Amino acid sequence: MKQQSEEAASRRKKTYDSYQAYVTAExxxxxxxxxxxxxxxxxxxxxxxxxxxxxxxxxxx
Structure with missing residues (x-):
């Protein structure tokens, strides 16, 4: 269960980071x-x- 929540947190961070990169590029x-x-x-x-x-x-x- 802990691994799943770590993976979910990692995906959220990846999404957030990619959003920040998009905003910067825009x-x-x-x-x-x-x-x-x-x-x-x-x-x-x-x-x-x-x-x-x-x-x-x-x-x-």
């Missing part, structure tokens, strides 16, 4: 709307979405 894009910053923002958003889905799927089991 702010950078808003300051400097270059194609490179747009790609970084989109990639960060995909990573955040994946982490969020993993967290939601694992909490259903």
């Amino acid at each position: 702010r950078k894009y808003l300051r400097e709307p270059t194609p490179e910053n747009w790609e970084n923002k989109e990639r960060a958003f995909e990573i955040f979405n994946r982490a969020l889905l993993e967290q939601q799927n694992s909490s259903m089991h």
